[in-house]
Amino acid sequence: MTQPHEHYYVPAQSKWPIIATLGMGTSVYGLATWFNDMSAQRADSNGPLIFSVGGLFLAYMLFGWFGAVIKESRAGLYSAQMDRSFRWGMSWFIFSEVMFFAAFFGALFYVRTFAGPWLGGDGAKGVANMLWPNFEYVWPLLQTPDPKLFPAPKEVIDPWHLPLLNTVLLVSSSVTLTIAHHALKHGKRALLKAWLALTIVLGVTFLGFQAVEYVEAYRELGLTLGSGIYGSTFFMLTGFHGAHVTLGTVMLAVMLVRILRGHFDAEHQFGFEAASWYWHFVDVVWIALFVFVYVL
Missing domain, CATH: 1.10.287.70 (Helix Hairpins)
Structure with a gap:
């Protein structure tokens, strides 16, 4: 260089x-x-x-x-100024992604805290008698107000099986990526390649289990995008997160190819750092998803 x-x-x-x-x-x-x-x-x-x-x-x-x-x-x-510009650019990009997911989490919060109870007749804005007199709001919404228009799912996904396993996989991937980053800073390229490759394997495994989960949801549980607000918020949040995991996995794979070609060292590594920031952000979003979508 x-x-x-x-x-x-x-x-x-x-x-x-x-x-x-x-x-x-x-x-x-x-x-x-x-x-x-x-x-x-x-x-x-x-x-x-x-x-x-x-x-x-x-x-x-x-x-x-x-x-x-x-x-x-x-x-x-x-130059050094260009490096700072890249760092600010990546920071603002991740901030925009935070706002992106905040909008969907906000929609979930609004439905669960305000709109759902109102439709069930709770509070000053309760309108159950005007729209669906027999509707009782309970989350997760397994009894939709209009079952003919929005067939309700039979049951929800058990958070303590595949979702918990995927949580372990993503949290572990953050650990392996951090180890890889430390190896890069200390010039230990063999360890860097091994731990980064393991991180990519964990990301691909996560996506495979998520695909299995989606097949089970559609075929066995009746949980689809058309199964009311629970189905739509579930698939919008987990689906967009899966898209981000896919993008992050591709980014890490590109970083691995670059490392195999001799790119990056202790002083010049922003491409690797940017991919790492993005991956850690995706992991944090999944933890929030696991808690607020699957568990609560």
Whole structure:
């Protein structure tokens, strides 16, 4: 690696922001179409195809854009000020993710604390007699106000089996990643590779168990996106978290490839640190999910 650039590096005009915009817009539109057609029980939905096209755009953007950033970094074009900018940028990105999940947790809290009891007739805003006279609110909502429109699930997922196992897996992955980070700081590259690879294995295992859990929920428990507010909040929170675990696993896999190619040392390791921050954030979100979605 050459000596760091003395001044703030300003890259040339790039196509990647435009491709990112196209990919994100297409993916969100495809996902919304997919969910709407699913709720309408349409079997000929184009949502999955549109979502996949958007995903390919995003994959192409990520590969190309981050590849360009890595080349610039390896060429020594980044100064200390640029490093601080990257750190602030990643910090604000994680903060935006905190707000993203806060919105869904807020919706869950509002339903459980206010809207649900009101529909059941509790409090000054109770409207049970106006809408569903026989509805009694109990969380988790296994008896929906309108069972014909929103068939209720048979039962909820037991938190002390797969969810608990997944909690152990993710907490363990934070420990293994921290050990890998310390190995990088002390130049122990063999340990770094081993512990980082183990972290990736734990992340993939988590995703596998979550897929098993989803199959069980749909096929055996009747717990779906269309099974009332409990089903929708459950799958929105756990599903988006699963997407974040997938992204974090990909990030760690890229870090492993870079480490195998000799990248990073005790002084230049922000790419690894950024991926680590993201992974620890995802782990903290899962602990909150386990407590507020599965247990309480």
